[in-house]
Amino acid sequence: MSTEFLYFVEVLINGLMAGVMYSLVALGFVLIFKASGIFNFSQGVMALFAALTLAGIMEGQVPFAHIINSIFGTNIHHFGWHVPAVLAIILTVFVMIGFAWAVQRFVFRHLVGQEPIILFMATIGLAYFLEGLGDIMWGSDIKTLALGLPQGGARWLEDATAGLGGDDFYGFFIDKLDMVATVVAAVLVTALILFSQYTKHGRAMRAVADDHQAALSVGISLNFIWILVWSLAGFVALVAGIMWGAKSGVQFSLSLIALKALPVLMLGGFTSIPGAIVGGLIIGMGEKVFEYMIGPMVGGATENWFAYVLALLFLVFRPQGLFGERIIERV
Amino acid sequence: MFYREAGDFKTSYAEDNQTFPIKFDRYRYWFVLAVAFLVIPFIINDYWANAIFVPFLIYSIAAIGLNILTGYCGQVSLGTGGFMAVGAYACYKLMTAFPEVNILIHIILSGGITAVVGAAFGLPSLRIKGFYLAVATLAAQFFLIWLFNKVAWFYNYSASGQISAPERFVGGIAVTGPNTEAWAKYMVCLVFVTLCGLAARNLTRGTTGRKWMAIRDMDIAAEIIGVNPLKAKLTAFAVSSFFVGIAGALFFAVYLGAVEGGEAFGIQKSFLVLFMVIIGGLGSIFGSFAGAAFLVVLPVALKMIGVDLLGWPTDIVSHFQLVVVGALIMFFLIKEPHGLAQLWRVIKEKLRLWPFPH
Amino acid sequence: MNAMVDPYTTEDGRKIGGVLMDMRNITLRFGGVEAIKDISFNIREGEIRAIIGPNGAGKSSMLNVISGFYKPQEGEVHFRGSIRPPMKPYQVARLGIARTFQNIALFEGMSVLDNIMTGRLNHMKTGLFAQAIWKGAAEKEEIENRAHVERVIDFLEIQAIRKTPVGRLPYGLKKRVELARALAADPKLLLLDEPMAGMNVEEKEDMSRFILDVNDEFGTTIALIEHDMGVVMDLSDRVVVMDYGRKIGDGTPSEIISNQEVIDAYLGVAHD
Numbered sequence: 001m002s003t004e005f006l007y008f009v010e011v012l013i014n015g016l017m018a019g020v021m022y023s024l025v026a027l028g029f030v031l032i033f034k035a036s037g038i039f040n041f042s043q044g045v046m047a048l049f050a051a052l053t054l055a056g057i058m059e060g061q062v063p064f065a066h067i068i069n070s071i072f073g074t075n076i077h078h079f080g081w082h083v084p085a086v087l088a089i090i091l092t093v094f095v096m097i098g099f100a101w102a103v104q105r106f107v108f109r110h111l112v113g114q115e116p117i118i119l120f121m122a123t124i125g126l127a128y129f130l131e132g133l134g135d136i137m138w139g140s141d142i143k144t145l146a147l148g149l150p151q152g153g154a155r156w157l158e159d160a161t162a163g164l165g166g167d168d169f170y171g172f173f174i175d176k177l178d179m180v181a182t183v184v185a186a187v188l189v190t191a192l193i194l195f196s197q198y199t200k201h202g203r204a205m206r207a208v209a210d211d212h213q214a215a216l217s218v219g220i221s222l223n224f225i226w227i228l229v230w231s232l233a234g235f236v237a238l239v240a241g242i243m244w245g246a247k248s249g250v251q252f253s254l255s256l257i258a259l260k261a262l263p264v265l266m267l268g269g270f271t272s273i274p275g276a277i278v279g280g281l282i283i284g285m286g287e288k289v290f291e292y293m294i295g296p297m298v299g300g301a302t303e304n305w306f307a308y309v310l311a312l313l314f315l316v317f318r319p320q321g322l323f324g325e326r327i328i329e330r331v
Numbered sequence: 332m333f334y335r336e337a338g339d340f341k342t343s344y345a346e347d348n349q350t351f352p353i354k355f356d357r358y359r360y361w362f363v364l365a366v367a368f369l370v371i372p373f374i375i376n377d378y379w380a381n382a383i384f385v386p387f388l389i390y391s392i393a394a395i396g397l398n399i400l401t402g403y404c405g406q407v408s409l410g411t412g413g414f415m416a417v418g419a420y421a422c423y424k425l426m427t428a429f430p431e432v433n434i435l436i437h438i439i440l441s442g443g444i445t446a447v448v449g450a451a452f453g454l455p456s457l458r459i460k461g462f463y464l465a466v467a468t469l470a471a472q473f474f475l476i477w478l479f480n481k482v483a484w485f486y487n488y489s490a491s492g493q494i495s496a497p498e499r500f501v502g503g504i505a506v507t508g509p510n511t512e513a514w515a516k517y518m519v520c521l522v523f524v525t526l527c528g529l530a531a532r533n534l535t536r537g538t539t540g541r542k543w544m545a546i547r548d549m550d551i552a553a554e555i556i557g558v559n560p561l562k563a564k565l566t567a568f569a570v571s572s573f574f575v576g577i578a579g580a581l582f583f584a585v586y587l588g589a590v591e592g593g594e595a596f597g598i599q600k601s602f603l604v605l606f607m608v609i610i611g612g613l614g615s616i617f618g619s620f621a622g623a624a625f626l627v628v629l630p631v632a633l634k635m636i637g638v639d640l641l642g643w644p645t646d647i648v649s650h651f652q653l654v655v656v657g658a659l660i661m662f663f664l665i666k667e668p669h670g671l672a673q674l675w676r677v678i679k680e681k682l683r684l685w686p687f688p689h
Numbered sequence: 690m691n692a693m694v695d696p697y698t699t700e701d702g703r704k705i706g707g708v709l710m711d712m713r714n715i716t717l718r719f720g721g722v723e724a725i726k727d728i729s730f731n732i733r734e735g736e737i738r739a740i741i742g743p744n745g746a747g748k749s750s751m752l753n754v755i756s757g758f759y760k761p762q763e764g765e766v767h768f769r770g771s772i773r774p775p776m777k778p779y780q781v782a783r784l785g786i787a788r789t790f791q792n793i794a795l796f797e798g799m800s801v802l803d804n805i806m807t808g809r810l811n812h813m814k815t816g817l818f819a820q821a822i823w824k825g826a827a828e829k830e831e832i833e834n835r836a837h838v839e840r841v842i843d844f845l846e847i848q849a850i851r852k853t854p855v856g857r858l859p860y861g862l863k864k865r866v867e868l869a870r871a872l873a874a875d876p877k878l879l880l881l882d883e884p885m886a887g888m889n890v891e892e893k894e895d896m897s898r899f900i901l902d903v904n905d906e907f908g909t910t911i912a913l914i915e916h917d918m919g920v921v922m923d924l925s926d927r928v929v930v931m932d933y934g935r936k937i938g939d940g941t942p943s944e945i946i947s948n949q950e951v952i953d954a955y956l957g958v959a960h961d
Contacts, residue, residue: 039462070643110665117407118664120462121609124602125660132653140646256598262466299481308470315463316455344835345828533823537831538806538813545796545807552794555756556870557782557811566817614798 006161010172011292012285017178019284020185021247024240025261026268026276027189028233033270034209035229038108039120042127044255046096046234049134051241051250053095055143057088063137085147089238096234097227104227131255143250145242150176181243188239189277192232201228209271263311283307348536353683367521372514380513381586387627388520389581394607394619395531396574401605402613403535404567405547406456406464410471412600414572416592417445417475418579420485423494426507426584427487434499434506434584438523441580442573448475449572456564460550472598479592486592495589507584516585523581527574532616534570543567544614575604606656610663612670621671629655699926706734708767709878709910710755715764717750724750725761726934732878737904738912739921742931743954748914749791751931752880755912756788757781769877783811785877789867789884791914797856801866804855805841808873809834841872845899861892865899872903879903881913885920893917897924922946930954 028043040046056063060079069075083091107126111119152175161172196202207215208225216222244254260283268279287306295302351357375384393415400406421441426434452471459467479485486494498508505511506519534540542563545553554560583590590596603626611622630652637648667673696706710732717725725747732738740748753759755766757778766773768784776784787808796804813834819826842848845865850858855866864884871879884900885893897920903909915921921928922942930938930945932954938945945951 066644066647070641070647107661107665114664114668117405117461117465118668120407120465121605122661122664124605125657125664127657128602128653128660129657132650132655132657135650136647136654140650259469259598262469266463266466301477301481304477305470305473308467308473312455312459312467312470315459315467344832344839348828348831348835530821533821533827534817537820537823537827538810538815539817539820541799541803541807542810544799544803548796548798549794551758552790552796553807555758555778555782555788555794556807556874557779558807559777559779570817 006172008289008292010174011288013172013174014178015285015288016281017175017182017284018288019281020178020182021240021243021280022260022264022284023277023280024181024185024188024236024243026264026280027185027192027273028236028240029261029265030270030273030276031192031229031233031236035205036108036208036226037116037119038123039116039270040126040233041120041123042130043233043237044259044261045127045130045134046099046237047241047244048250048252048255049099049130049241050092050096050234050238051145051245051254052134052138052143054088054092054238054242055145055245055250056138057091058083058085058146059143061138066139067136089242092238093235096238097231100227100230100234103230104223108226109223127255131252140252143245145245145250147242147246149180149242149246151246152176175247177243177247184239184243185277188236189273192236193273201225205229260307263307266311266315283310286310353679356679364525372518375513375517377513380517382631383627385516385520385586387624388517388524389578389586390604390607390623390627391524391620392527392581393575393578393604394611394623395527395616396571396578397604398608398611398613398616398619399531399535399543399574400567400571401608402615402618403540403547404543404564404571406453406564406567407462407605408468408571409465409598409601409605410452410468410475411575411604412596412598413472413475414445414449414575415579415582415600416479416596417448417572418442418576419583419590419596420479420494420592421445421576422580422584423487423496424485426497426499430497430499433501435501435519438577438580438584442577445576445579446569446573449575450565450569453565453568453572456568457561469598472601476593476596491591493589493591494583496584499584507588509588511585511588519585520581523577527577528616528620531574535616539566547614606660608670609660610670612672613668615669615672617675618670618672621675625671626656703735703905704908705736705926707770708732709734709769710912711767712751712755713765713767715751715754715761715766717747717754717759717761723934725754727763728931728934728936729764730929730936730939732910732912733927734910735904735908736910736926737900737924738910739925739928740912740914740931741916741918741921741928745933746931747934748931749882752788752882752912752914755781755878755880756786782874785875786880787871787874787876787878788880789864789871789882791882791886793860793863793867795855795863795867795870798854800852800854801847801858801869802838802842802851804866805838805869805873806834808841808870809838811874812837837875838873841869844872844902845869861888864888864892864896868896868899872907872909875907876909879909879911881911881915883914883916885915885917893920900924 025043025047028046029040032038032040032043060081060083062068062076062079065077103126107122108119111122157172157174194202196206204215204220205225205228207218207220208222212222215225241250241254248254261280264276264279264283266279267282268275268277287303287310290306291300291302346352349357351360371384393411397408397411400408418441421444422437425432425437425440429437452468455467456464480492486492489495496507498505498510500506501519504515506515535543542553542558543566545556545558546560546563546567550560553563579596582595587595607622607626608619609622610625611620612618630649633648633652633655634645637643637651638645663670669676696704698704708731711729712731713729715725715728716723728747728751740751742748750759754761757776757780760775773781773784796807799807813830815827815830842851845868847862847865847869850862850866855863858866868881868884871881881900885896888896900911900913901924904911913925915924925942927940928938928942928945929936930948930951937954938948938951940948
């Protein structure tokens with residue numbers, strides 16, 4: 001095997017790993033869209049908010065410290081304790097459930113029956129709101145998530161593959177965190193599928209996704225289901241936030257990276273969980289390979305737009321996405 | 332009694348088609364124009380021009396542009412920032428390549444170039460609908476900004492990667508460059524706003540506007556009664572981008588003087604203009620002005636209250652601003668999807684019948 | 690000349706001309722489902738032609754084929770004596786074919802007047818620049834077409850709701866506005882998809898009167914789908930009957946009601 005080819009394979013694998021991250025965020029979108037028809041633009045900011053909250057709780061930060069200090073002239077920052085990771089994660093899950101309830105109660109309950117595009121724009125508003133709230137609550141400085149997740153490249157893999165393509169090949173460099181993320185994503189998807197197939201609430205969720213009216217008429221509480229999916233999406237956001245945050249620090253750019261989940265969805269279709277996964281992998285792989293092959297010729301940083309342009313071109317030829325159902329128009 | 336007419340007294344169709352069917356409105360419109368053209372230029376200073384008036388006028392043009400596309404034709408775009416950048420860079424290239432040509436012509440040409448680019452990115456709209464299209468316009472946003480940052484030709488190979496507007500004159504008075512006076516900036520923008528506003532109003536009340544709205548309300552039915560959907564959507568993209576491009580050119584050449592593409596025209600700008608349109612009112616020219624005014628004044632007002640009055644640190648106030656804007660967007664979408672313009676209309680309808688509402 | 694297409698005058702004095710639209714061996718499939726199976730029929734100038742049949746018989750699909758929204762896999766559409774090439778719906782509209790819809794398809798965000806004005810789209814020719822300037826060509830054209838629209842508004846007696854947003858109108862009026870929009874286009878051929886569905890007796894009488902008046906005063910050819918057999922028998926000159934995508938009857942109303950196959954399709958066949 002030539003070195004060139006091995007490097008290409010490495011790029012490919014790293015692309016797949018990045019794709020897993022995109023898939024994680026896309027998963028949250030699909031959950032909400034299936035159950036309520038809301039295209040939740042704020043999913044990325046939810047991941048940021050969840051990660052900020054987790055970091056804040058672990059550090060023992062006082063929420064709204066800045067604003068309290070400004071008003072009362074006090075100087076409080078921390079409670080002075082450190083919360084263990086597991087407890088902090090559980091607390092954050094509760095915060096996300098509270099958030100789900102609030103979103104349903106104060107926003108989307110009042111928008112039932114509105115056009116999808118109005119709901120979409122409302123979630124853009126929600127994204128702004130949440131971003132500002134996160135900053136006010138926890139401050140806008142970059143935080144690190146010290147969850148003890150493995151960092152850096154996997155030495156054993158590097159050692160095992162070194163020299164495969166001759167002396168100048170040092171072995172595959174693959175981030176351990178990415179591997180963890182892949183495993184976590186696989187577990188998460190399996191759990192979600194099991195939940196929706198085999199539990200009472202899961203079935204109710206699928207019923208609502210299929211037909212709101214019919215679900216109502218067999219006695220399913222729409223309100224409950226919607227809070228449930230928003231909570232689930234909040235949980236998925238937390239997982240995505242932890243992974244992304246552990247990788248590059250918890251900061252605003254996290255919500256921008258999460259925008260990448262949008263082209264993933266366009267590729268995979270908005271209603272398909274496998275679609276979100278496959279779409280994520282294609283986008284992750286595609287942008288890394290494109291940057292590796294074409295990037296140097298055009299000045300690099302093609303990752304900024306590649307995903308969007310790919311999705312755009314793809315949609316022109318197949319508007320329903322990879323796994324979406326064919327749209328038959330009627331009058 | 333300052334608001335009249337409670338029956339139908341019109342005797343010709345031209346009269347029935349007026350923009351301001353009520354005399355009082357008509358007088359007020361002329362009054363606003365008179366103040367804008369004859370009073371403000373003489374009393375404006377740098378602070379008011381740079382903090383309020385010039386950005387308000389420029390964002391109004393951008394908001395009119397986006398409103399044509401989103402409010403009238405129903406195609407949501409998140410690429411406004413990218414299209415503003417096209418206008419700005421087009422203007423810069425024209426200014427430096429043809430220094431002898433009048434800057435006003437350059438600004439209009441920049442709009443034209445943006446219209447072509449906008450129409451090109453509008454092509455997929457025939458097959459992609461709703462938020463699929465909204466996400467697809469992100470491709471325009473990210474690709475265009477990347478292009479302007481990476482291809483040195485666009486910024487004339489300057490070391491900083493910035494573009495800065497050379498000094499240009501209209502009738503011997505500087506309108507771009509560091510020596511421009513506040514009133515000159517203001518007047519250039521005002522002239523463009525007035526022309527754009529009139530053109531937009533005329534387009535939206537005639538056949539073109541009806542085609543757009545037909546596509547927005549029910550595209551299949553529109554096609555069956557004889558609207559060519561591709562042509563209607565592309566005109567909407569082109570006209571919208573024309574306005575947005577002019578706004579971008581003014582934003583760069585007249586308002587800021589020097590910009591760095593990714594910073595001035597990033598995704599945040601796209602959202603800002605979209606928010607103006609939502610808050611002001613989808614499908615209303617007046618709403619575009621109202622929304623632009625609101626979101627230009629809001630940060631200034633918040634800063635005055637938060638920083639100057641309460642003494643809070645600026646970063647908290649700017650975070651607070653996000654919360655307020657986000658909450659307002661949701662509030663308007665819930666309570667009044669037609670925005671400030673609809674609130675205004677409701678007040679006017681009540682006034683028309685006042686004081687005998689029954 | 691074939692006896693079928695010779696011009697004649699009806700008992701009430703309307704002139705029926707030659708064949709305006711001729712559908713020949715139309716077959717339309719969705720995937721494996723045949724919605725229309727090898728149907729031929731024609732529509733003659735000046736006549737009121739009804740298409741009837743049970744639900745799911747393929748009537749609306751047939752109308753959609755005529756207006757270019759569905760493309761049949763087999764068969765030819767002849768319009769005014771020559772074969773009509775495959776066309777987009779908006780091109781069909783420009784030939785002078787206007788229609789209404791089974792589930793009202795008005796533009797909900799626009800006023801009644803603007804909705805009806807959209808019917809004039811294909812008669813308005815000023816360019817984008819002239820419209821942006823407005824004064825001059827665009828305004829003149831707008832006023833001319835407005836005058837035309839006002840005649841339609843008078844004809845259908847909807848003067849009072851001119852400026853009302855369509856979304857606020859009751860069902861019966863919406864149906865009437867939709868008819869007005871189609872009429873404003875000055876169509877050669879008017880397609881009505883269940884114009885009386887969901888109406889009460891008075892509204893049906895009004896609508897019947899409008900349809901007859903349109904045909905009588907403007908000489909507009911009309912093809913309509915309707916379920917109310919009484920209405921169909923009273924209004925139409927000739928009737929096509931469809932069942933499961935096939936044509937099972939074609940002729941004058943009196944021929945149709947004595948056609949055994951039609952009676953079976955509507956009343957069911959006794960199996961013994």
